[in-house]
Amino acid sequence: MTTQRLLALGLLLSCSFSALAEFELIHNVKGYTLTRQGELKTFSTLVFKDGKVVRTGDEGLLKTYSKAKKTNGEQKVLLPGLIDAHGHIIGLGQNLVQLDVRGTTSKQQVGERLAAYAKNKKGWIIGRGWNQELWPDGQFPTASDLDKYVNDRPVMLSRVDGHAIWVNSKAMELAGITQKTLAPDGGEILRLSNQSPSGIFIDKAENLIRLHVPTPSSEELGLALDAAGQHLLSLGITSTHDAGIDFATWQLYKQRDSSNQLPLRIFAMLSATDAKLETMLAAGVYKNQRDYLSIRSVKIYADGALGSRGAALVDEYADRKGHKGLMLESQAKLEALFALSFKHGFSANTHAIGDMANRTVLDAYENAFKQHGGKLLRNRIEHAQIVQPNDIPRFKQLSIIPSMQPVHATSDMHMAEQRLNSLQLQGAYAWQSFLNQGSKVAAGSDFPVELANIFHGLYAAITRMDHTQQPDKGWRPSEALSRKDALKAFSLDAAYAAHQEFKIGSLEQGKWADFILIDQDIFTVDAAKIYQTNVLETWIAGEQKFSIN
Structure with a gap:
């Protein structure tokens, strides 16, 4: 063999070993992944390179990839990696630094937290998380309830669902709110017996x-963004769908992405209420190779929320005679909004909670598809909480993805029994009914409305119980999901939505190596303990982004 050929062979071998050394693997794990065919596959070794999955298998892969960088699991x-198909990133980040009144059991407890927070705060005091359903009388509070604690600065506290605010008198004064102030279409001002605004403003x-x-x-x-990102990574969330961003957030996300400074994967939906919607649409679809x-x-x-009685219903609320909720937009x-979205190649993801809102949105999709096309854009209904049984098949017929939040069912179940009649409850939080007809359910948490812990959502989807294992056998248990289907809703089907x-959602060849390590096996542990699962490590594209140590 000539010297030239020997040099060439040496260079080839050097390149081969160099390429081999770029492989990484994690072994000695109890690995689970779904396949695109919906099968649940187990493995003990995951091999990846350049951030993407090469293969999964048993410990024999250690010999095949003997030069790979190894991590013992x-x-x-x-x-x-888990995917939350419906959240609010900036809202979560703000919630982490603003006044948090989640879980308060009385108006007094809210007031005490407010007073303590206000000591070191100037200007507007913003907070979120109150829920009158957790209080002894279950009634909406008033501005005077806040005035007792802070009356020299404006206070605005959002209800836990984000569909109502509670303000003090100073806030109403600064906003010029008087007895003569009228609510806009799609909104409601709750009033005192003398017809003065009470301090509660709903939806628009x-x-x-x-x-x-x-x-x-x-x-x-x-x-x-940074605060929310670190929090989500600590919970094993590698990708999230941000349900409604404004122009400033649109700019921030694109700037951060261009400098590789986003903390996790984001699928962002433009807010239809933003004044610059058409400007953002005109810029076109945004995506890049890093995904x-x-x-x-x-x-x-389309409508409001059940907790504030803003969800639009066909029949009146069982606990408020003559009231059917609020449609925020006409059909x-x-x-028109669907047509505008489709024109620019964007799908339409529509918030609809009540059965009237869901029916109206389905009618609007059907008409828009006939006139403008767009049926294949994977349009979604966000929440799809209360759907009349004869409207459920229409999701499949119209190729609408139900984007649902399992933990809403266990948070809302007692309230829902009070708010809704028996017919409405038949199609409430009906995850299994959607799966049975072949719909893909994209699951989320709706953080910060609920905690951004997907293991709470998996637990709710599987058991339909609260954390005290109530009610026995679950609330309307026929709609519960299997463990496999629950994970699929928070991974592969969320990715589909x-x-x-073909990029994320499972650990299959060619997909991004997004994965997490957790402290218990959600497929074998007692179902009652699933919500107690802790995330130990979170990896995106083969890089560790979070470790509990």
């Missing part, structure tokens, strides 16, 4: 106050 359980009436709240700076938005940011859908709002306006099933 020490028999920990490994799952694909919130804007009467919010227009006077200082807009967060770009720096504050960035801090909120950290995708913007190709619009979040549209004609919904159809973002047009990303």
Whole structure:
């Protein structure tokens, strides 16, 4: 063999070993992944390179990839990175630094937290998390309830579902709210017996106050993004769908993505209520090779929420005679927004909670598809909480993805029994009914409305019980999901709902190596303990982004 050939062979071998050394693997794990065919596959070794999955298998892969960088998983359980199909990233980040009144059991407890928080705070005091359903009388509070604790500065506290605000008298004064102030269409101002505004503003009436709240700076938005990102990574969430971003957040996300500074993968929906919606749409669909940011859908709002009695119902509320909730947009306006979205190649993801809202949105989709096309864009109904049984098949017929939040069922079950009649309850939180007809359910948490812990959602989906294992056998248990289907809803089907099933959602060859290590096996542990699962490590594209140590 000539010297030239020997040099060439040496160079080839050097390159081969160099390429081999770029492989990484994690072994000695109890690994689970779904396949695109919906099968649950187990493995003990995961091999990846350049951030993408090469293969999964047994310990024999250690010999095949003998030069690979190895990590011993020490028999920990490994799952694909979890995907939350409906959350609010900036809202979560702000919630982590603003006044948090989640879980308060009385108006007095809210007031005490407010007083303590206000000692070191100037200007507007913003908070979130109250839920009158947890209080002894179950009644909405008033401005005077806040005035007792803070009356010299404006206070605005959002209800836990984000569909009502509670303000003090100073906030109403600054906003020019008087007895003569009328609620806009799609909104409601609750009033005292003398017809003065009580301090509770529901859905579109919130804007009467919010227009006077200082807009967060770009720096504050960035801090909120970072805080939320670290929190989500600590919970094993490697990708999340941000359900409604404004123009400032749109700019922030694109800037961060261009400098590789997004903390996790984000599928962002443009808010249909933003004044610059058409500007954002005109910029076109946004995606790149790293798959950290995708913007190709619009979040549209059809009605309010059940807790504030803003969800639009066919029949009146069982606990408020003559009241049927609030439609935030007419069917004609919904159809116009769908057409606008489709024109630019964006899907339409529409918030609908009540059965009237769901029916109206389905009608609007059907008409829009006939006139403008767009049926294949993987349009979604966000929440789909209360759907009349004869409307459920229409999701499949119209190719609408039900984007649902399992923990809402166990949070709402007692309230729902009071608010709804027996017919409405038949199609409430009906995950299994959707799966049975072949619909893909994309699951989320709706953080910060609920805690951003997907293991709480998996537990709720599987058991339909609260954390005290009540009610016995679960609430309307025929709608519960299997463990496999629950994980699929928070991984592969959530990825499908973002047009990303060939990129993420499972640990299959060629997909991004997004995975987590957890402290117990959710497929074998007592179902009652699933919500107690802790995340030990979170990896995105083969890089560790979080470790509990």
